[in-house]
Amino acid sequence: MSPARVGHPLSMNQQSLWRHQRLFPDAQTYGMLGIARTRTLPDLEALRRAYRRLLERHEILRCQIVEDATGNALAHPLALQDLSDAELLPFEDACNWSHARLSAFIDERFSCAHQITAATLFHCVLLIASREAVDALAAGSVGYAPASTHGNAGQTVGLLVFTGHHLVIDFLSFPLLLRELHSLHAEEEGAPLEAQDAFLADANAWSLATSQQMFMTKKETGIAAFVERMASPPQPLSFGGDTLRASMPDTGARERRFVLPASVRETLLRCARDHGVTPYVVMLSLFQVWLHVNCAAADISVATPMHGRERRLFGHTVGYFANVLPVRQRLVAEDSFADLLRRNQAEVREAVRLAAVPFQVLRERARVHELRPGLTALTQVAFVWNVMPAPAHDAWLQLLLVEQRGSPYELALTVYAQDETWTCGLKHDPTCVPAHFVDRCIEQLPTFAAWLAELPAAPLGTLGFVQPPAWCCPAGIVPQPAEDLVEQALLLHGRERARVTAVRYADQALTYAELEDTTRRMAIELLRLMPGEGPIGILMERGIDTVLAMVSALRAGITFAPLHPDQAQSWLVEACQGAGLRGVVFSSSQAEVAAGLPIPGLLYARWCERAQGAPLGRLPVVHSFETAYLIHTSGSSGAPKGVAVSRASLHHLIAASRFMFAGEEQHWTLAHHASFDFAIWEVFGPLVHGHTLTVLDEQCIASPNALHETIIRNGITHLGLTPAACRLLAPWLERHGLGRLRTVCIGGSAVDPALASAFAVLGLETWSFYGPTEVTVWATCARIGDGRPGARIGQPFAGLRAYVLDDTLQWVPEHCVGELYLGGPQLAGYLKPRLTAASFLPDPWFAGERMYRTGDRVRYTHAHGLEFIGRADRQVKLNGYRVELDAIAHALSGCEGIEQLACLHLSGQGLCAAYTTVDGQPLPGLRLAAYAREVLPKYMLPVRFVHRVAFPLTRNRKPDMDALSAELSSGLASRDPSRGLDEARWMNEILIVLCAELNVPQVQADKNFHELGATSIILARLHARLSALAATGPELVDLYTFPTARSLARWLAEGENTPAEGPKHAPAKWQGRRPRTLRHGQNLPGKP
Structure with missing residues (x-):
């Protein structure tokens, strides 16, 4: 069996497949099985001669793969003269085999079809078996019933079992191949040739005749035009799987079969006749429209095998595209199904004419990158038209079964066309195509077929199903909050929950009755103290005073704008001027900062004092479209960007997140400064729903030990924190218990699975919340902690819309990465119209509505919802x-x-x-x-x-990425090998905190950090960080004893138990800036 001298080169795809097969000989890829039976006992010699003639005609059937000296695989056609008839077509006597043994034999050969052997890639074996066993075998075939066995007991028939290697199955149309063998056998026996069946003309005449006629007149310009059309492949119709998955197609590809109703089949046939196309073109077009709708893609490329062409038409090439052609269509809303039919017919005819372009040439000219070996951007989805001739009982050779194991495609639709029935087989790679996707196809395809065939002239954009895909995030039931939601809630709780604690801070506490009365008086007095138009600023530390100021301003109908005292003076000035603030409310500790602002100021203590004696009056009527609050974010330039949030948006947030506040005896925390919009939800969510709110100061949040003590001491049940704060708290909860804590809400940045799992192990109900400030705090949420990979942000709140779009605002397929756009009643807007115009775009699917471009890269999966991938501005070129x-x-x-x-x-x-x-x-x-x-x-x-x-x-x-980047760029993270490891690590940690808190890229290790501007709050944060890392943490006073990073790190590394002599108290310049701690009832208006 010496191979011929000339070998045919394999494509790059098949080179990869072949090497994988050599490395992993037991790995199951994909192969073909075909079974046919003879009506009578065959003449073995005549059948072997016919089979030899079949192999002579089709070179691909007698190829074996041989590697040359360079390691490249070549397909060598075997010289048939070196093979005997018995070697070409082995014989097996199976007369006494049962149906079970016969099935086991076939299954064993099918399971080995992919294996590398010294023989050819295509195998056939003849069995002589009992008719009863063969008829039982036919029961599972496509649309075929076993022939009647009445009166045939004890008869034997021939059974031909064909198996093909995965390198050749794309070339084979088994029904046509079988019909050719039938004709050759008839010639060998001297019988007259049977007339060609109608199915051959329908399936083959148009493609074969066109290719033969046009191939001889083909010009290079035609190839160039075809290559140009296929260049820049479309967004791959990827249906799932990990980005970094294994390189080989999954072996578990499975086929789901369903029968198109007879009425649908007749409608499609009538549509084909009316438009002068074949049924193949109708079903191909139908499949493209279905992909367009369910994959949310406008650029559709489908691979389709074109069977029956002569070998000479595609030259010396063994590989994809030698017999599989890409059909590409770009669909727009104005297209009709009739337009698509005409374009597909022209496209397929042109593709057939140019089918001789080898795959490797096509891939190089079109710059097609392989997604993985054997799968390119042009061949992820396939459509196959298999004409299945009706079983003629008088035919000597009858088709029983055609089956493929696995698939080179992620999704392939095969139509098994018979005279009276069209059976559809949908084969999918389960690692890539979700099961629900296939279920939807089976459910929708008949409806799509009837609809499109009945309305062929209707533009696709006007049909009801051409909408955002079904996998887009559901809107849910839209909540309808009252126009004065907060006001009604406060009045209700003031009456029905009068003695329940509403808010507490340190040793202060207010009941709901006191909260309603206090904020009413303060709201009325605020209107007298700050008349005019425009928002008011709130320049205060965290505390109960800030909560009262926010609630009072909202009840007075005045927009409030929280300002952080630690912001630079120039930033605060720009924020006040940009927002047009009428004035600012400030605490006594921020009097110096407030004096530097270009607007009038109101001392909070004076406001409270005036409100104590203020007569109760009627609050103004405020409409929901008016602005509730302003939040300032910082863009890439660091300049403040004011975001104006309406009362309606705030009310929708509270109503849409009501599921978090269901239940009795909830005790929430306010853990963030009001300038961080997380705090807006922390304040108004619990208070509107009648729960208790405990305000945590900055020192408590900076110290996980203090935070844990507060949780236990106050009986906190619900806690909202950023991921960074959660990481510090988790070890304390694990070591010292949860107390009454049962729910943790994490937001502000992506939550990694490890953090979610850590809280889940503790038995805590853990939620991940996501939302830009421009969409009113939160837009989506997910219950996490189940160990699933990825930073899941879940589903949008009820009433909100989530779109995953590409750069052209087209829908991105499920499982693919795109940019997240949000729409719905929580959309806010910037104070500067040009910024609003750039980020808030018209919603193409909801007339008159807007959608917000988040700049976040996400992907959507049916099982897990939205998954956060990263910021679009965190893309780099590597x-x-x-x-x-x-x-x-x-x-x-x-x-x-x-x-x-x-x-x-x-x-x-x-x-x-x-x-x-x-x-x-x-x-x-x-x-x-x-x-x-x-x-x-x-x-x-x-x-x-x-x-x-x-x-x-x-x-x-x-996490401060800018500070981390500056630190790594300046070399602060590198270790000096001449220093002790512990000291270097201590110094590194100290410098990290100081750089971040002082907002500078670098701090000298020998500089006094007090003189650099380290306030008591900054020192408290540094102390909390060092305490969490040390076995016996330093005292706060030690940070004054060792005022430089180097001296403090050396002392911590040496483990001194007795600090060196030095000042034991804070410098005098810091003593006057300590935040004031109020005793219960102090400076609260309306209190005796």
Whole structure:
């Protein structure tokens, strides 16, 4: 069996498939099985001669794969003269076999069809078996019933079992191949040739005749035009699976079969006749429209096998596209089904004419990148038309079964066309195509078929099903909150829950009756003290006073704008001027800052004092469209951007999140400054629903020990924190218990699965909340902690709409990454119209509505909802590829032992990965590098890993990427090998906190940090961080004893038990700036 001298080159796809098969010989890819039976006992010699002639005609059936000296695989057609008839068509006597043994024999051959052998890639064996066993075998075939066995007991028939390797199955139309063998056998026996059946003309004449006629007149310009049409492949119709999945198609591809109703079939046939196209073109067009709707893609490319062409038409090439053609259509709303039919007919005819373009040439000219071996952007989805001839009882060779194991495609629709029945087989790769997607296809396809065939001239955009895809986030039941929701709630709770504690802070507490009375008096007095138009600013620390100021302003119908005292004076001035504030309410500790603002000021203590004696009056009527509050965010330039949120949006947020406040005896916390909009929900959510709210000061949040004590002491049941604060708190909850805590709401940044799992292990109900300030605090949520991968942000709130779109505002397929757009009643707007116009766009699917472009990259899955991938502005170009830094971080964070990880692209240094660990110890570099190579392609690998004890945080307790980037760029994270490891790590941690809190890129290790501007709040944060890391934490006074990073780090590293001599009290200049702590009832209006 010496191979012929000339070998045919394999495509790049098949080279990869072949190498994989050699490395993993037991790996099941995909193969073909065909079964046919003879009506009578065959003449073995005549049948073997006919089979030899069949192999002579079709070179692909007698190829074997041989590697040359360079390791490249070539397809060598075997010289048939070296093979005997018995070797070509083996014979097996199965007369005494039962149906079970016969089935087992066939299954064994089918399971080995993919294996590499010294023989050809296509195999056939002849069995002589009993008619009863063969008829029982036919019961599971497509639309065929076993022939009658009455009176045939004991008869034997021939059974031909064909199996094909995955490298050749795309070339085979088994029914046509079988009919050809039938004709050759008739010739060998001297019988007259049977007339060609009608199915051959319908399925083959138009393609074969057109290709033969046009191929001889083909010009290179035609190839160039075809290649140009297929260039720049469309957004792949990817249905799921991980981005970094295995390189081989899944072996578990399965086919679901269903029968089109007879009425639908007749409608499609009538549509084909009316438009002068074949049924094949009608079903192909129907499949394209269904993909367009359910994959939310306008650019559809489907691979379709074109069977029956002569080998000479596609030259010396063994590979995809030699016999599988891409049919590409771009669908728009103005297109009709009739337009699509005409375009597809022309496209397929042109593709047939140019089918000789080898796949490798097409791939190179069209710049088509393989998604994985054997699967390109042009061949992810396939449509196959298999004409199944009706079983003629007088035919000598009858088709029983055609089946493929696996599939080279992620999704393939096969139509088994018979005279009276069209059976559809939908085969999908379960790792890529979700099961619900296939279920929807089976459910919808008959309806789509009837609808399109009955309305062929209607534009697709006018049909009811051409809407946002069914997998888009459901809107849910839209809540209808009252126009004065907050006011009604306060009045109701003031009467019915008069003695229930509404809000507390330290030793202060107010009941709901006191809260309603106090804020009413303060609201009326505020209108007298600050007349005029425009919002008022609130420049105060965290405390019960801030809550009263916010609620009073809202009841007075005055827009309030919380301002953070730690912001730079120039920033505060710009924010006041941009928002047009009429004045600012400030606490006594912020009098100096307020004096520097260009607007009138109102001391909070004076407001309270005036309100105590104010007569009760009627509050103004306020409409829901008026602005409730202003929140300032900082753009890339650092300048304040004012976001105006209406009362209607605030009311919708409270009503849509009511599921979090259901139940009795809830005790919530206010853990954030009012300038962080997380606090808006923390304040008004619990109070509107009648629960108790405990205000936590900044020192409590900065110290996980103090926070845990507060949770236990106050009986906190519901807690809202950022992920960074949760990481600090989790160990304390694990060691010292939960108390009454049962629910944690995490928001402000992405929640990694490790953090969610840590809280779930403790038995806490954990929720992840996501939302930009521009959509009123929260827009989506997910209950997390089930160990599922990814940073899930779940489903949108009821009444909100979530769109995942590409750069052209087209829907992105399910499981693919796109940018998140949000719509609905919680949309706010910027104070500057030009900023609003840039980020708030018209909603294409809801006339007159807007949608907000979040700038966040997400993907949607039916099972998990929305998953956060990263910021669009965190895209960088690495080695010529555009990548998501946050996506790389998510992949690397799966390494065992890593608690938190962030990736940064540093100028001149490449990609750096900074990480923290569960035990605070660095991981071995080789282990990190090995894991990175497992989960990332080569071009995404970080150039270095930097261990951090903790990440720097912003004032809102979010990871400060700017501070981390500045630190890594300046080399602060690198260790000096001449210094002791412990001292270097202590100094690194101290400098991280100081850089972040002082808002500077670098702090000298020998500089006095008091003189650099470290306030008592900053020192409290530093003390809390060091206490969490030390076995016996330092006292706060030690930070005054050792006022430089170097001296403090050396003392901590040496483990001194007795601090050196030095000042034992805070410097005098800090003593006057300590926040005032009020005793219960002090300076509260309306109190005796």
